[in-house]
Amino acid sequence: MQAKMFYYNSSALLEPTTRTSLLKAIEVSKKFGGITFFDLNLPMPLWSSSKETKSLIKEAWEAADIIEVMKQELEFLCGIKPSANSDTKDEKSEFAHYSPEVVMKIWHDNLKVLFVTNGTSKIHYYTEKHNGSVRGTEDAPITPFTSEMSQSGDTIAAALMNMLSINPHLVTDKVYLHKTAKHAIKCGVIDQWLAARERGFLPRGIAEPSSEHDEARFITEREYRTIPDAMQPANPSDRELTHVE
Structure with a gap:
């Protein structure tokens, strides 16, 4: 069965051997009529210099039919200084739709569509x-206490x-x-909540398990929502909560 689309991200560009293999795979995919999808997903080493990063990803970037970047990655590549309120609920910053003129700075002749995502x-x-x-809507936290x-x-x-x-x-x-x-967006929201249900909810009072709480047990959503406060352990580190199916 022939694949219709070839997916790759910039992690494969960090090492010479994987970069060579990736570019060859892109070439083969295009030879057989495949669509190439580049999910930039910049790893930490590539955030230091926009100029160096653009040089490193150039071949893979220009070979892509479809590209997806995060809002922060677009700003990084285009040299846009993020607003001081970019990590707050300031809607003007968070939901800004950049003009085509801004995006054209990183456009290439063979690119069909560029997606800029800001979570869901x-x-x-x-x-x-x-x-x-x-x-869309705000990302749903994995638990009520975290922002994963x-x-x-x-x-x-x-x-x-x-x-x-x-x-x-x-x-x-x-x-x-x-x-x-x-x-x-719908798929992202649904999958986020499914993950929350699978992983459970942390016992109240233990927001982020540290080394001293590394054995903290997770509880189900129903247990979290239905156990009366009077039944909650007085000591947050108490691990006597039982699992409720």
Whole structure:
């Protein structure tokens, strides 16, 4: 069975051997008519210099038919200084839709669509002729106490790939891109909450297990929501909570 889409990210570009293998794989995929999807996903070593990073990713970037970057990655590559309020609830900063002129700084001739994601809060899309965005909802925390959002990011990328591989001829269609972004947001939210249900909720009073609480047991959502406060252990480190199916 022939793959319709080839996915890769910048982690494979860090070492000469993996970089060579990746570029060869991209070449083979294109030879057989595959669509290439570059999920930038910059690892920590590539955040030090925008100029060096663009030089390192140049070949992989220019070989991509579809690219997905986070809002912070777009700002980094375009030399945009993030707003001082970028990590707050300031909507003007958090949900800003950059103009096509800004995005064209990193555009290449063979690129069909560029997605700029901000978790499940908003997804922006750009083609040569169109651009737009879909407003979503805030990422759902894995537990009421943490801000682990990795689940939704992976799911958003997978959902975008799924929609675009099903109808590759609509990859630049504005209506279909809008529908694709909405689908990706829904998938991200659902998967985030499914992960929360699977992993459970931390016992009240233990927000982040440290070494002294490394054996803290997780409890189910129903247990967290239904156990009366009077039944909660007086000592937050008390691990006598029983698992409720």
